[in-house]
Amino acid sequence: MTMPPDGDGSPWVNPGDAPPPQSAPPPAAAPVAPAPHPYPYPPGPAMPPPGPPSGRPPNNRLAVVALVTGLVGLGFITVFLAVAAFRQIKQSGERGRGLIVGGLAAAVVWLAIGISVAAATDWDPDAGSDDSGQSAFQLYPKTGQCFDWTGEERDASTRIMRCDRLHDAEVVAVFSLEKGPWPGEGKVSARGLTECEQRVRQRFGTTTPLEHGEIFTLYPRRLGWKIGDRRVHCMIAAAVGDKLDRPLPKGDLGLRTWDELGIGDCFIAPRERATVTVKRTACDDGHTGQVTYRFVMPAGVYPGERTVDRASEKRCDRGAAGLVMKRPPVPLEYWWVGPSEESWTGGDRRVVCYVTADQGDLTRSVIRPR
Incomplete structure (x- = not known):
C-alpha cells in the first residue's frame, strides 16, 4: 500500500520492502599499450618512390659513356657506343641525344688533332730503321719519303722505308685543293689526279718515271674535308704485287x-x-x-x-x-x-x-x- 509522502516530501518506504534493483556500472577496461612502430618516428604521409622528377625520363647510360669516351679520345669506341645508345633511346624514350652528339663532336676534334700532329711531325726516313728496313709508323709520309702500305688497301696505314730497299711507293708531292664546300668524292679524286699528273710531268717529263711505276693519289675524304683537310698526297707506286727497288730520279732523264x-x-x-x-x-x-x-x-x-x-x-x-x-x-x-x-x-x-x-x-x- 502506498503511503503519503513524509513531511519533507520524500516518499515513505516500508522498511520491509527491498530496495529497487539497480544495474552495477561496468568494470573499467585495462589500458592497452600501443603497438611499437617499425620506424623510430611516427608514420607520415605516403612518399613517392625514389627516381627522377615526374614526367622527365632518365639519361641513357650508354649515352653518358659515349660522352666520356669521346672526351678522352676513344673515337672508335665512341662511335660504337653512340650507335647503340641511339637505338636504346629510340626504344625506351630516355634522354641523352645531346650527350651522344657531344661525344661524337669530341671524337672528331681528337681526330683532327691527330691528323694535324701526323702532318706536322718531321719524320726521318731512316729514324728507327734497322737492317730489315723496319721503321716508325707514319700515316702521311712527306715528299721524298718511301714507304710500304701495311694494310690490305692502298689508303691504309703506312710504314716508312729506305728508298734503296724494296718498297711500295715514294711520295712525289703534297699539295692542297682550293677551299669550298665538299664537291663529292668523284670530283675530289679527279682534281687530285689531274694536278698530280701535271706535277709529275713537270718534274720528270713523263707520268711514268720508273718502268714499273704508276701514279697514285691519296686524297681527302668527306670527314677530313669538313675539318679542313684539303691535302692530296701524290706518289709513284709500284703495280699491285710488285715493288720499287730504287729512289725516283731527281729530274727528267728522258x-x-x-x-x-x-x-x-x-x-x-x-x-x-x-x-x-x-x-x-x-x-x-x-x-x-x-x-x-x-x-x-x-x-x-x-x-x-x-x-x-x-x-x-x-x-x-x-x-x-x-x-x-x-x-x-x-x-x-x-x-x-x-x-x-x-x-x-x-x-x-x-x-x-x-x-x-x-x-x-x-x-x-x-x-x-x-
Whole structure:
C-alpha cells in the first residue's frame, strides 16, 4: 500500500520492502599499450618512390659513356657506343641525344688533332730503321719519303722505308685543293689526279718515271674535308704485287711511255723484251728506233689482236711512206705498238709506229728533212 509522502516530501518506504534493483556500472577496461612502430618516428604521409622528377625520363647510360669516351679520345669506341645508345633511346624514350652528339663532336676534334700532329711531325726516313728496313709508323709520309702500305688497301696505314730497299711507293708531292664546300668524292679524286699528273710531268717529263711505276693519289675524304683537310698526297707506286727497288730520279732523264713519244723522236729500248717506257735521246747519238707515225683506232668493241695488228700494219706503212727517206742509210724494219684488250677497255686506242735498223743501232734520223 502506498503511503503519503513524509513531511519533507520524500516518499515513505516500508522498511520491509527491498530496495529497487539497480544495474552495477561496468568494470573499467585495462589500458592497452600501443603497438611499437617499425620506424623510430611516427608514420607520415605516403612518399613517392625514389627516381627522377615526374614526367622527365632518365639519361641513357650508354649515352653518358659515349660522352666520356669521346672526351678522352676513344673515337672508335665512341662511335660504337653512340650507335647503340641511339637505338636504346629510340626504344625506351630516355634522354641523352645531346650527350651522344657531344661525344661524337669530341671524337672528331681528337681526330683532327691527330691528323694535324701526323702532318706536322718531321719524320726521318731512316729514324728507327734497322737492317730489315723496319721503321716508325707514319700515316702521311712527306715528299721524298718511301714507304710500304701495311694494310690490305692502298689508303691504309703506312710504314716508312729506305728508298734503296724494296718498297711500295715514294711520295712525289703534297699539295692542297682550293677551299669550298665538299664537291663529292668523284670530283675530289679527279682534281687530285689531274694536278698530280701535271706535277709529275713537270718534274720528270713523263707520268711514268720508273718502268714499273704508276701514279697514285691519296686524297681527302668527306670527314677530313669538313675539318679542313684539303691535302692530296701524290706518289709513284709500284703495280699491285710488285715493288720499287730504287729512289725516283731527281729530274727528267728522258724516260717516256710509248704514247708520250712524238713523230720523229728517237729512243733507246731493249730489243729482247717489251717495255712500258723507253728513253728518248738525240737522233745523232746511237739509238734503237725512231717514231715514224701515230694514230688512234676508231672507237667500239675491242676487235681482237689480229684485227688490231692488220690495221696497225696498214696504217703505219701508209703513214711512214711520206716521212721516211726513200734511201735510208741502213735497211729498216717497221714496227708498231698498239692497244691491248685491257688498255682498249680503259679507253686507250693509240698506235705508235716506228722503225729500227735491220742490224745494230741507228746513228742518225731516217725522217726526211722538212
